Amino acid sequence: MKSMNLLSIKQRFGIMGNSPKLDHALATAIRVASTDLTVLITGESGVGKEAFSKIIHSLSPRKHDPFIAINCGAIPEGTINSELFGHEKGAFTGATSDRKGYFETVNGGTIFLDEIGEMPLDTQAFLLRILESGEFIKVGSSKVLNTDVRVVAATNISLEDKVRSGGFREDLYYRLSTIPIQVPPLKQRREDVYILFRKFAVDFAEKYRSDPIQIDETARALLMNYSWPGNIRELKNMVEQLSILSDDRLLNSESLLNLVPKLNERNLPAISKQPGGNGMDLNEREILYKLLFDMKNDLNHLKSLVFELIQSNNLQVSDHSSIQRLASPGSDAVVQQQRADLQDLAAVVRPPQPGTPDTTPIILDPQGQPVSDYNRMEVVEESLSLEEMEKDLIKKALKKHKGKRKEAANDLGISERTLYRKIKEYEI
DSSP states (O other), X not given: OHHHHHHHHHHHHTOOOOOHHHHHHHHHHHHHHTSOXXXXXXXXXXXXXXXXXXXXXXXXTTTTSOEEEEEGGGSOTTTHHHHHHEEOTTSSTTOXXXXXXXXXXXXXXXXXXXXXXXXXXXXXXXXXXXXXXXXXXXXXXXXXXXXXXXXXXEESSOHHHHHHHTSSOHHHHHHHTTEEEEOOOGGGOGGGHHHHHHHHHHHHHHHHTSOOOEEOHHHHHHHHHSOOTTHHHHHHHHHHHHHHHOSOSEEOHHHHHHHOGGGGOOOOOOOOOOTTOXXXXXXXXXXXXXXXXXXXXXXXXXXXXXXXXXXXXXXXXXXHHHHHGGGOTTSOHHHHHHHOSXXXXXXXXXXXXXTSOOOOOOOBOTTSOBOOOSOSOOOOOOOOOHHHHHHHHHHHHHHHTTTOHHHHHHHHTSOHHHHHHHHHHHTO
């Protein structure tokens, strides 16, 4: 019965997806809709928080009363009090007449306050009074008015962090979050990506009177492995772009990447300074991330070099197929990305097993004669110290730009001031 109710709500409001996290958020919204409790919806930008507010209002006893969505971050700080609570004539320059605010005009209904974390502190105090007693005062007035409005708020940032930094009232935070609803980002509901893709493809096919875009398995894998920082909004925009620009109605990974190359990108994790951290600032971590990516590129170059050596010197290897995959940059991008690890390199040279023929690679000189006096392997023990790696990276950047600190700092992705401090610290 519960699953049937959930399915009917999805069909009624156009909610697509079977993710357990999405179902949990939706079930919470349905359960709390019949009450007058304040709801705080959290989630990344583009996940559909406003849709949840409309579901709550439409299933509540207030469904026949007004509903209004307000973006607190889009209203200037100097006018937001007037917009929300109204003002009296002459209250400020330009106030040529009385004006009713949203809390007065939507009396009996529901107000959705999006980006509540951007609300100024003085406005937060007025909102807290409404939530506790239903009372408010217009700008420029001394008369106390009453309103009966249900508040549903939403944010894409951590209000707890805002409270700790002094940017949000703690009492208002606890008053708003009576019922919290966490809407999952698209990267946490990857099983829904293809379902949403098909839905948007059909919608835009009807809009532009064309056949719907379709994708094969390789292109589907690309969509599943992309991080979707813009969430559902980004996916919808991408499908519309493909519906207009693509001549082919069936796309594989190669044709999809030609139109949307960012699908092959891997975004670095976002790092923010937290109180009581380990002392490493953002610029230092950026240097380390850059170093790790440079090491990955070096590894890919090494793989290509190994394959070229095998081909040019007729080396004998136990499993040539595993190396063949390393030298096929034009193959499917998803498979390339998933197989770019040390296992491929380990499959190239295997130690001989007892009782098996010697398959040691034969090195030939330029005249084609075997070379016997060469070192089979040289093991270099590399320092794993982060400070040493950071120091080495700074030296390389300075050498590359011939000692020009500004260019070196830009290449490293840090400020010139930070680079100067590092040079002095490491005595470079």
